[in-house]
Amino acid sequence: MTALLRLHGVTAFYGAIQALKGVDLEVNQGEIVTLIGSNGAGKSTLMMTICGNPRARSGEIHYDGSDITQLPTFEIMRRGLAQSPEGRRIFPRMSVHENLLMGAYGRAPGEAAEDMERIFALFPRLKERLAQRGGTLSGGEQQMLAIGRALMSRPRLLLLDEPSLGLAPLVVRQIFGAIRELNRATGLTVLLVEQNAFQALRLAHRGYVLVNGAITMAGTGPALLARPEIRAAYLEGAH
Ligand SMILES: Nc1ncnc2c1ncn2[C@@H]1O[C@H](COP(=O)(O)OP(=O)(O)O)[C@@H](O)[C@H]1O
């Protein structure tokens, strides 16, 4: 397998605070990889550092065979990465339709219409709510919209930051089911950041554990789920 994304020794800082302490991580073409870790571990920072903000202070980030470590964010995104950020960040006053179009910025209108149909097949609820303002959607619907908007750029690598945050278990299953279906049907590569370790490790082909800015464990989803340290730290009482 070829690595679509490869991080080597990546560090990142907020002023004097070091949030990433030399992260090595790979995401192969066609994989779902999850990064689990508790609140404050540095998961969102890692996601944002891949996109160039904050910038990695040292280490290297390679995407699709080229070094993107120093590229401006817009240039990184132009190469086929799309991000659904933590907290969804949809436009609350815009309709579902307008929010989706924001994700298609710069693309031909015909292509955007085609992509929207694919997103409606994945999340039929969005089609029913097309004219509704983003801010009035339920949490689960807003998450579907955030993922849909990210998909509008036709990414090769989808970065998802805590899609399950604050959602009821049934809605989490729907969202994760849609991610699995996307990956299975289109081969889309996914890097999924989650505190919800049980669901994320069940979905992912492989996973990494981030503790205090450093990777402490890596392995297949089932292997990590079976580790007693993981069970004790992340899964006790989770299901
Ligand atoms: N904008 C910021 N300025 C200063 N410190 C930050 C900022 N964002 C995050 N941090 C700190 O960096 C660390 C990692 O945060 P974050 O990446 O958000 O963790 P996670 O997503 O795993 O919860 C935390 O200690 C957090 O307080």
Ligand SMILES: [Mg+2]
């Ligand atoms: Mg976070």
